[in-house]
Amino acid sequence: MKMFTLAASAAILAWGSAAQAQQTLSMWYHGAGNEVESKIINQIIADFNASQADWKVELQSFPQAAYNDSVVAGALAGNLPDILDVDGPVMPNWAWAGYMQPLQIDEAKIEAFLPGPKGYWDGKLYSIGLWDAAVALVTRQAYLDELGLRTPTLEQPWTKDEFMAALDAAKASGKFEYAFDPGMAWTGEWYPYAFSPFLQSFGGDIVDRTTYKTAEGALNGDAAMAFGEWWQGLFKNGYAPATQDPADRDGGFAAGKYAFSWNGNWAALNTLKAFPDTVFLPSPDFGNGPKIGAASWQFGISASSKYPEGASAFIEFALQDKYLADFSNGIGLIPATKTAAAMTENYKDGGPMAVFFGLTEAQALVRPVTPGYVVQAKVFEKALADIANGADVASTLDAATDEINADIEKNGGYGH
Amino acid sequence: MASKFTVSNRTGWLMAGPAVLLIAGFVILPFFLAFAFSFTNQRLISPNPTEFVGMSNYRQLLGVTMVTLEPVRDDAGAVVMKDGAPEYPSLRALTRNNPDRPELAGMREWFSFSLGGEDRTYVLARDVVFMKAIVNTFIFVLIVAPVQAALALGLALLINQRLRGINVFRAIYFMPVVVSIVVVSLLWRLIYDGQSGLLNNLLGAISFGMIEPVNWLGNPSTALGSIIAMSIWQAVGFHMVIWLSGLQTISPTLYEAAAIEGASKWQVFRYITWPGLRNTAILILIVITMQAFGLFAQIDVMTNGGPLDSTQTIVFQAIERGYGKQDISGGSAISVILFVIVLSISLIQRWLTREKT
Numbered sequence: 001m002k003m004f005t006l007a008a009s010a011a012i013l014a015w016g017s018a019a020q021a022q023q024t025l026s027m028w029y030h031g032a033g034n035e036v037e038s039k040i041i042n043q044i045i046a047d048f049n050a051s052q053a054d055w056k057v058e059l060q061s062f063p064q065a066a067y068n069d070s071v072v073a074g075a076l077a078g079n080l081p082d083i084l085d086v087d088g089p090v091m092p093n094w095a096w097a098g099y100m101q102p103l104q105i106d107e108a109k110i111e112a113f114l115p116g117p118k119g120y121w122d123g124k125l126y127s128i129g130l131w132d133a134a135v136a137l138v139t140r141q142a143y144l145d146e147l148g149l150r151t152p153t154l155e156q157p158w159t160k161d162e163f164m165a166a167l168d169a170a171k172a173s174g175k176f177e178y179a180f181d182p183g184m185a186w187t188g189e190w191y192p193y194a195f196s197p198f199l200q201s202f203g204g205d206i207v208d209r210t211t212y213k214t215a216e217g218a219l220n221g222d223a224a225m226a227f228g229e230w231w232q233g234l235f236k237n238g239y240a241p242a243t244q245d246p247a248d249r250d251g252g253f254a255a256g257k258y259a260f261s262w263n264g265n266w267a268a269l270n271t272l273k274a275f276p277d278t279v280f281l282p283s284p285d286f287g288n289g290p291k292i293g294a295a296s297w298q299f300g301i302s303a304s305s306k307y308p309e310g311a312s313a314f315i316e317f318a319l320q321d322k323y324l325a326d327f328s329n330g331i332g333l334i335p336a337t338k339t340a341a342a343m344t345e346n347y348k349d350g351g352p353m354a355v356f357f358g359l360t361e362a363q364a365l366v367r368p369v370t371p372g373y374v375v376q377a378k379v380f381e382k383a384l385a386d387i388a389n390g391a392d393v394a395s396t397l398d399a400a401t402d403e404i405n406a407d408i409e410k411n412g413g414y415g416h
Numbered sequence: 417m418a419s420k421f422t423v424s425n426r427t428g429w430l431m432a433g434p435a436v437l438l439i440a441g442f443v444i445l446p447f448f449l450a451f452a453f454s455f456t457n458q459r460l461i462s463p464n465p466t467e468f469v470g471m472s473n474y475r476q477l478l479g480v481t482m483v484t485l486e487p488v489r490d491d492a493g494a495v496v497m498k499d500g501a502p503e504y505p506s507l508r509a510l511t512r513n514n515p516d517r518p519e520l521a522g523m524r525e526w527f528s529f530s531l532g533g534e535d536r537t538y539v540l541a542r543d544v545v546f547m548k549a550i551v552n553t554f555i556f557v558l559i560v561a562p563v564q565a566a567l568a569l570g571l572a573l574l575i576n577q578r579l580r581g582i583n584v585f586r587a588i589y590f591m592p593v594v595v596s597i598v599v600v601s602l603l604w605r606l607i608y609d610g611q612s613g614l615l616n617n618l619l620g621a622i623s624f625g626m627i628e629p630v631n632w633l634g635n636p637s638t639a640l641g642s643i644i645a646m647s648i649w650q651a652v653g654f655h656m657v658i659w660l661s662g663l664q665t666i667s668p669t670l671y672e673a674a675a676i677e678g679a680s681k682w683q684v685f686r687y688i689t690w691p692g693l694r695n696t697a698i699l700i701l702i703v704i705t706m707q708a709f710g711l712f713a714q715i716d717v718m719t720n721g722g723p724l725d726s727t728q729t730i731v732f733q734a735i736e737r738g739y740g741k742q743d744i745s746g747g748s749a750i751s752v753i754l755f756v757i758v759l760s761i762s763l764i765q766r767w768l769t770r771e772k773t
Contacts, residue, residue: 076461097462187720242723243631243633243634378741386723386725389722394508399524406522407741407743415463
């Protein structure tokens with residue numbers, strides 16, 4: 001009996017000291033189902049676990065479509081992991097709700113990062129991404145030559161009139177099913193991510209960013225009305241399809257159905273494969289400067305984590321240029337630093353997608369940094385779909401403004 | 417002495433126990449929670465404390481008012497015409513930042529009508545989307561309940577025969593019921609595709625290209641009808657089986673007697689089959705009505721409530737608000753409203769189909 005007690009306590013002691021030697025950190029990631037992505041993230045974790053003896057990261061992957069719901073459910077059940085990844089515009093919502101805590105990493109390490117991947121809320125860094133994403137006006141050099149169009153540059157993007165003239169020329173040529181493919185089939189976050197920069201370039205916004213307390217004047221002011229009329233005109237005048245088959249979104253440009261496609265860097269490799277003369281043009285300037293969306297998936301630490309220093313150590317470890325380059329080479333994302341970009345196939349100087357790095361640097365604007373964005377994105381998406389389908393512009397934007405304001409009020413101003 | 421209820425039924429309670437617990441935990445408790453939440457400002461995720469807000473969620477959802485406007489007149493007093501119709505003052509000026517009518521703030525036009533004369537009456541709702549959701553849900557129920565019940569009865573009569581291979585037909589008609597509604601909706605989205613969908617190809621082929629392709633789900637005037645047709649097809653097999661079980665409880669002697677009397681087929685149906693199906697009919701009507709009010713998966717997969725709110729439904733709005741927009745209190749209020757609607761309709765149906773003495 002005594003022997004047994006001794007053995008048992010020895011075992012417990014051994015287990016205790018082992019636990020002290022290496023603490024397990026749980027981590028959730030949104031990339032389940034993507035083999036390349038899983039391989040890269042697993043490699044980073046294996047490297048980190050081997051590089052030191054204090055922490056051991058264990059990964060659990062979720063499909064992207066179910067990820068946000070899983071985090072919210074996990075948080076309501078008090079069951080969040082130590083490290084989680086978060087879509088940039090959603091981060092303020094989770095930080096405000098108390099799901100996340102600020103990162104404890106040396107800010108000098110992220111000095112060289114693009115602004116999009118840095119997730120600040122309330123003046124503190126809550127999340128950091130290894131990459132960004134960018135959107136460009138995709139077309140072919142052959143189309144530009146044939147239609148006699150000037151090639152826009154970052155310094156001199158197309159104006160609204162030039163852009164509409166280009167669409168007119170494409171429409172008049174009769175060679176295309178539609179002149180412009182904004183990507184209406186991609187419902188969900190694509191709408192605010194890809195289309196709110198148009199509104200911002202017109203001079204409006206989803207919410208008034210000076211206070212974040214109201215959308216009045218931003219989403220239903222004169223600039224927003226002008227944007228709404230322009231947006232409706234795209235569909236009413238036959239430049240773009242208001243409803244689109246998802247298959248056409250994925251393969252329509254490669255099949256020659258559209259002259260211009262508004263699409264992201266993640267689709268660029270396939271387009272280049274279809275047409276080697278594909279060019280990625282900067283967003284047109286609708287009067288208030290050319291804009292595209294910024295911020296993609298980023299890493300953060302849950303508020304309930306007992307080991308934020310370990311979680312921070314892992315995130316800091318992942319921020320190495322070689323991993324940034326791995327993700328970029330693997331799944332086509334824009335690396336967050338220039339030095340990492342130089343290490344990649346596609347984003348190094350002269351690389352086929354280097355233009356996207358320039359686009360993010362020059363035009364990127366993050367979506368409204370507010371916990372209310374989650375709701376505002378949905379309201380904006382519905383308003384844009386309704387306007388595209390012919391709803392009255394003023395009354396639709398008014399209704400969206402009222403809904404956003406009511407939501408901000410219901411949430412006591414979202415802590416702004 | 418223990419009562420019969422507690423002793424003899426001990427086994428019964430044991431058997432019912434798991435189901436009772438599950439229903440209590442996942443249906444009854446959430447219902448009372450929803451009822452309580454609907455009077456608060458409860459959010460899905462928020463650091464703010466929950467506050468009691470009284471009826472405000474219901475007022476926000478159900479607020480409706482009417483304004484009658486006179487047409488715009490020029491200096492001479494003549495009605496200003498625009499596109500061949502009299503022009504009316506802008507509602508926007510009336511409802512936005514208008515200190516004279518603060519009670520109209522945030523209201524939007526739902527629909528308008530004219531009772532003769534020049535004045536036009538506008539019905540304004542505080543939540544136009546929810547009003548449209550209620551109307552769409554009622555249209556759905558009013559069409560689906562009778563059509564689906566009648567089609568199911570027709571199919572049941574067809575397969576209630578002693579023929580070789582009749583089980584094959586029974587299986588075929590029942591098959592859509594077994595397939596998940598999400599899968600069925602995804603397939604029908606392909607069938608209804610506006611450009612190269614199966615339905616458009618079929619219509620084009622049988623009309624030799626006379627019928628232009630229709631964007632079934634992308635057009636506000638066809639979207640709800642398309643979902644109604646698909647929903648009727650999907651669940652008709654289930655109700656066919658219930659009708660079939662009803663048909664098979666009717667005693668064959670009655671049919672033999674009718675045959676001896678020389679009754680026509682219609683007389684047999686009218687005086688033997690239909691009266692024998694009375695209770696089945698009540699059951700089917702109530703079940704279809706309740707299921708139809710719960711319309712959600714088809715909308716979520718096929719249209720998301722669009723285009724232009726033509727396929728918004730009550731349950732879709734409840735979930736869209738509760739989870740999508742993190743507004744648990746608003747979603748709860750919608751659920752309570754739906755509960756009241758379904759309960760009153762069921763009570764009316766019970767009363768209409770009561771045993772008359």
